[in-house]
Amino acid sequence: MSPDAEAGxxxxxxxxDQPVVLxxxxxxIGADPGLEVVATAGDGVELVRAVxxxxxxxxxxxxxxxxxxxxxxxxxxxxxxxxxxxxxxTTFDLDAYVYDALLAGASGFLLKDVxxxxxxxxxHLVAEGSMLLGPSATRRLVADVAQRGSxxxxxxxxxxxxxxxxxxxxxxxxxxNVEIAAELVVSENTVKTHVSQILRKLGCRDRVQAVIAAYxxxxxx
Numbered sequence: 001m002s003p004d005a006e007a008g009x010x011x012x013x014x015x016x017d018q019p020v021v022l023x024x025x026x027x028x029i030g031a032d033p034g035l036e037v038v039a040t041a042g043d044g045v046e047l048v049r050a051v052x053x054x055x056x057x058x059x060x061x062x063x064x065x066x067x068x069x070x071x072x073x074x075x076x077x078x079x080x081x082x083x084x085x086x087x088x089x090t091t092f093d094l095d096a097y098v099y100d101a102l103l104a105g106a107s108g109f110l111l112k113d114v115x116x117x118x119x120x121x122x123x124h125l126v127a128e129g130s131m132l133l134g135p136s137a138t139r140r141l142v143a144d145v146a147q148r149g150s151x152x153x154x155x156x157x158x159x160x161x162x163x164x165x166x167x168x169x170x171x172x173x174x175x176x177n178v179e180i181a182a183e184l185v186v187s188e189n190t191v192k193t194h195v196s197q198i199l200r201k202l203g204c205r206d207r208v209q210a211v212i213a214a215y216x217x218x219x220x221x
Contacts (some may be wrong), residue, residue, distance in 0.1 A: 010127050013039045013054060015047040015073070016062040016089075021112070025060060025089065028116040035123060044068025048076045051084055055101030057127045060119075061106075063090040071097075071104045078205070085126045089119070095187050099122040102208050108132030131171070131207035153217035156202040164201070165219065167194040172211045 014037055030037045031221055038054045041047040043065045050150055051059055052160040059077060063070035074086045087108040088101045098109055107126045110119065122132050160168065163184075170180040177195070181188045195207065204210040214220050 008034060010035050010058060010123065011038045011054060011056040012058050012060060013041065013047065013050045013056040013084075014060045015041040015044070015050075015062050015065065015070070017042050017065040018062075021062075021097060025112075028119055029060065029123060029207050031116070032120045032123075035120065042066075044070060044073035046072045048080075051077050051081050055081065057082055058085050058087055058123050060087050060089050060123065063088060063101065074101060074104040074106050082205075085129075087122055087126045087132065089114070102212060105205065105209075107206055107208055129206060130176070131174075131211065143160065154202050154213040157213065157217045157219070159201045160198065161220070164194050167191060168198050168210060168214050169220050171195070171198075171207055172214045 012035055014022060014026045014029065016025060022042065025043065026037045026040055029035050037107070038056055039050040041050050045067045047059065047061065047065075047070075049070070050056075061070040061073060065073075068076075069089070070088060074088070077084055077086055078096070085108075086104075086106045088097075088106045089110050089112055090097065091112045103107055107129075108122055108131065110122055110132065125132050166184060167180060170183060175183065176189050177191045180191045184191070195210075198204075198210055199206070202210055202213050204213060
C-alpha cells in the first residue's frame with residue numbers, strides 16, 4: 001500500500017467514459033474520509049497513465065471505454081503496477097465481461113447500481129486483498145466457466161490438502177475469512193494461513209484467481 005494508505009487513507013483512481021457518471025462515482029468515493037480520489041480518467045489509456053503517475057491503492061474501472069477498454073487496462077495495470085488493485089464497476093451485466101475481467105486480474109466486480117456505502121466498502125475490501133464479487137456475478141462466473149468448457153486444471157490443485165480444498169471451496173462460495181473460520185471451527189488466523197498456502201500452491205495472485213482455478217478444476221459449481 002501507499003504511504004497514505006498506511007496512514008489510514010487509500011488513494012483511488014476512477015475511470016469512466018461518461019463525464020457525469022465519472023463525477024458521481026468520484027464524489028461517492030471521495031466522500032469517505034478514508035479514501036482520496038487522486039485522479040480520474042475518461043478512457044483506458046488515460047487510466048493506465050494515471051495509475052503510473054499516482055500509484056493508487058485501487059483503480060475503479062468501467063469496462064466499456066474508448067481507445068483501451070477496462071479489461072485491457074486491467075491487464076496493463078496488473079502487469080506493470082501489481083500494488084494497485086482493480087475494482088470493475090460497470091452497467092454491463094454480461095457473462096463474458098465478468099469472466100474476462102477476472103482473468104485479466106481484477107479483484108472485484110460490481111454493477112453501477114450499487115449503493116454508495118457498498119461501493120466504499122468494496123474499495124476498502126479490495127485494497128486489503130479481499131475478493132469482491134456480487135452474488136449475481138458469482139453465479140455468472142460459474143455459468144460462464146461451464147459454458148466455455150473444460151480447461152486444463154491448475155496442477156497445484158493436486159497439492160492441496162483436504163483442509164485447503166475445504167477453504168478454497170468456501171472462498172468460491174464467497175465466504176469471508178471470518179465466515180470460513182466459523183464454518184470450519186478454526187481461528188481466523190488459521191484460515192489466513194490456509195489461504196496463503198492455497199495461493200502459493202496454485203501460483204495465484206489473489207483469491208479471485210484461486211476461485212477461477214477451483215471452478216475450472218471442477219471443485220465447485
